[in-house]
Amino acid sequence: MALNESEMETMVYERPEALTNGITHYCPGCTHGTAHRLIAEVIDEMGLRDKTIGVASVGCSVFAYNYFDFDFVQAPHGRAPAMATGVKRVLPDRIVMTYQGDGDLASIGMAEIVHAAARGENISVFFLNNANYGMTGGQMAPTTLPGQKTTSSPNGRDVETQGYPIKVSELLSTLDGASYVVRRSLHDAKNIRLAKKAIRMAFETQVRGLGFSMVELLSICPTNWGMTPLNSLQWLEEKMVPYYPLGDYKVHPAVAEIKI
Amino acid sequence: MARELMKGNEAVAEAAVRAGVEAYFGYPITPQTELLEYMSRRMPELGRAFVQAESELGAINMVYGAACTGKRVMSSSSSPGVSLMLEGISYIAGTEIPMVMVDVMRGGPGLGNIAPAQADYNQMVHGGGHGDYRPIVLAPASVQESVDLTVLAFDLADKYRSVAVVLTDGSLGQMMEPCELPPMQPLKTSFPEWSVTGSEGRERRSLSSINLDPSMQEEMNFRLMRRWQEVEANEVRYKEYFMDDAQFVVTGFGSSGRVALTAVRAARAEGIKVGLIRPITVNPFPIKVYAEIVKKVEGILVVEMNAGQMLEDVLAATKYQTPIEFFARMGGIVPFPDEVLNEIHRMVKGPLTTEGHPRDRWLNRTAHKK
Numbered sequence: 001m002a003l004n005e006s007e008m009e010t011m012v013y014e015r016p017e018a019l020t021n022g023i024t025h026y027c028p029g030c031t032h033g034t035a036h037r038l039i040a041e042v043i044d045e046m047g048l049r050d051k052t053i054g055v056a057s058v059g060c061s062v063f064a065y066n067y068f069d070f071d072f073v074q075a076p077h078g079r080a081p082a083m084a085t086g087v088k089r090v091l092p093d094r095i096v097m098t099y100q101g102d103g104d105l106a107s108i109g110m111a112e113i114v115h116a117a118a119r120g121e122n123i124s125v126f127f128l129n130n131a132n133y134g135m136t137g138g139q140m141a142p143t144t145l146p147g148q149k150t151t152s153s154p155n156g157r158d159v160e161t162q163g164y165p166i167k168v169s170e171l172l173s174t175l176d177g178a179s180y181v182v183r184r185s186l187h188d189a190k191n192i193r194l195a196k197k198a199i200r201m202a203f204e205t206q207v208r209g210l211g212f213s214m215v216e217l218l219s220i221c222p223t224n225w226g227m228t229p230l231n232s233l234q235w236l237e238e239k240m241v242p243y244y245p246l247g248d249y250k251v252h253p254a255v256a257e258i259k260i
Numbered sequence: 261m262a263r264e265l266m267k268g269n270e271a272v273a274e275a276a277v278r279a280g281v282e283a284y285f286g287y288p289i290t291p292q293t294e295l296l297e298y299m300s301r302r303m304p305e306l307g308r309a310f311v312q313a314e315s316e317l318g319a320i321n322m323v324y325g326a327a328c329t330g331k332r333v334m335s336s337s338s339s340p341g342v343s344l345m346l347e348g349i350s351y352i353a354g355t356e357i358p359m360v361m362v363d364v365m366r367g368g369p370g371l372g373n374i375a376p377a378q379a380d381y382n383q384m385v386h387g388g389g390h391g392d393y394r395p396i397v398l399a400p401a402s403v404q405e406s407v408d409l410t411v412l413a414f415d416l417a418d419k420y421r422s423v424a425v426v427l428t429d430g431s432l433g434q435m436m437e438p439c440e441l442p443p444m445q446p447l448k449t450s451f452p453e454w455s456v457t458g459s460e461g462r463e464r465r466s467l468s469s470i471n472l473d474p475s476m477q478e479e480m481n482f483r484l485m486r487r488w489q490e491v492e493a494n495e496v497r498y499k500e501y502f503m504d505d506a507q508f509v510v511t512g513f514g515s516s517g518r519v520a521l522t523a524v525r526a527a528r529a530e531g532i533k534v535g536l537i538r539p540i541t542v543n544p545f546p547i548k549v550y551a552e553i554v555k556k557v558e559g560i561l562v563v564e565m566n567a568g569q570m571l572e573d574v575l576a577a578t579k580y581q582t583p584i585e586f587f588a589r590m591g592g593i594v595p596f597p598d599e600v601l602n603e604i605h606r607m608v609k610g611p612l613t614t615e616g617h618p619r620d621r622w623l624n625r626t627a628h629k630k
Contacts, residue, residue, distance in 0.1 A: 050460040065466040071456045073328045074468035076351050079321035086325025089309035090283050094458045115314035
């Protein structure tokens with residue numbers, strides 16, 4: 001007997017092709033999984049999977065190449081934008097992306113990211129900012145908020161001796177070589193949707209050869225923050241978003257014309 | 261083909277171009293900079309990649325990325341810059357992908373100076389970067405040899421999935437000599453099965469130097485060392501001069517080997533039966549050659565432009581069975597042939613000993629120098 005239409009199974013949510021079936025090693029509640037999925041969905045939608053080469057970094061996402069189902073290389077700490085430059089310069093028709101955390105990109109890799117942006121390298125950078133070093137156990141990062149307690153700022157980050165956080169999107173937006181630099185957040189459904197649109201724009205920028213694109217994604221680290229995932233999301237919204245305002249920091253006029 | 265008068269650094273660059281290098285990434289540092297400058301003009305002209313990086317760290321990691329695609333890639337630098345690149349070189353070795361590195365050595369340690377020296381021998385031959393890996397290290401002594409060994413470096417790097425180093429110095433890099441350049445090779449059209457190029461039409465690939473599982477890491481360590489054994493078995497290269505009837509031997513690599521040859525010729529003119537051994541591959545080191553001559557000669561003089569770095573390898577190869585003397589200039593000073601000739605005279609006159617360390621005797625002899 002034929003099923004009538006309302007009884008047929010309809011797939012509404014499945015694993016993107018650009019993700020492997022592997023189980024990630026990320027902590028429960030971590031937003032890396034969200035970010036991975038958004039990137040994979042966009043790659044699927046744009047049909048880029050077999051043309052994309054990812055560059056993994058050092059940090060919690062060091063094994064990103066086990067979770068994304070396309071070609072990958074894995075960079076030394078901080079050097080992903082340089083490695084991506086090398087790949088892209090010899091394979092200009094490929095799509096090259098880096099996936100980096102805030103310790104990797106904003107501390108040890110500051111020179112590489114600034115100069116990749118300044119050169120207008122035609123690559124896309126996904127920058128996960130969770131305000132601490134996750135993999136090594138929650139030390140102070142360049143992005144740690146003033147007063148925020150970490151394992152290496154146990155009394156809270158004292159700006160007198162430990163300096164101020166670095167606002168990477170704002171900083172890179174001053175460079176003429178940067179074409180698309182935006183900050184989004186992964187703390188609720190609405191912002192996750194906006195983040196996905198930004199990821200799409202970053203790849204669209206690269207596909208059109210319009211130069212350097214970066215999407216900063218405010219993220220949570222429940223394990224090292226010592227909070228439940230839910231409280232972490234709330235902390236992100238209440239503490240991180242005011243310090244790191246969401247928005248478009250650099251959109252080149254040619255990028256602004258892109259209609260998705 | 262006609263010979264051309266070329267500066268060492270530029271000749272190396274053109275040799276690399278003709279060997280099919282598809283990407284060059286570098287950073288200015290004296291006395292290497294002409295190589296980068298030459299590439300900045302030549303590579304774009306051929307539609308190949310050139311980037312002046314933000315630092316040596318940037319440059320070596322651009323090399324790392326480009327090398328992952330299986331194409332021929334290179335960088336060049338000089339001593340302090342090479343030190344900065346060693347992290348990346350270790351990663352490249354750990355990922356088992358080929359690259360060519362040119363080190364135009366200068367005086368050190370530290371910022372040192374920009375004059376010719378050979379004090380990067382240990383840095384290149386005995387590691388420098390972390391972990392167990394062995395780069396192939398070729399040491400030319402003329403502009404022509406710099407050209408030939410640059411081409412060879414690309415072939416060996418590909419053959420052994422290895423880092424191959426051309427170890428020159430400020431003198432070889434800056435001097436102009438006539439040389440014959442190789443023919444222009446066509447660029448590679450097929451790429452190894454490990455190349456990361458995008459997964460179109462095949463299973464996806466990834467390249468990395470991480471092995472969190474120690475047993476996997478050990479397996480990789482064994483693989484690297486067994487591959488190195490093949491290099492040792494097949495790729496040792498050296499040059500011998502006047503060795504047929506030699507009672508004494510002088511040995512040195514690169515520039516100091518070349519200066520020593522002039523001194524050996526002068527000694528021969530005086531009737532002294534002295535020969536010269538000049539290693540071309542300082543890694544793999546021609547151990548057997550030295551082990552053999554121990555049986556035939558009365559003494560060996562090691563000449564270097566460092567404080568006796570290759571000397572240790574000669575001592576290890578000869579197992580202290582024959583008297584060894586040492587002479588060096590350091591700090592960016594190239595020895596004069598006459599200085600080496602004096603040392604040959606001293607060796608021939610004796611007395612010679614296998615007791616003590618040759619470096620200590622040399623330091624004692626030069627005690628008057630501050």
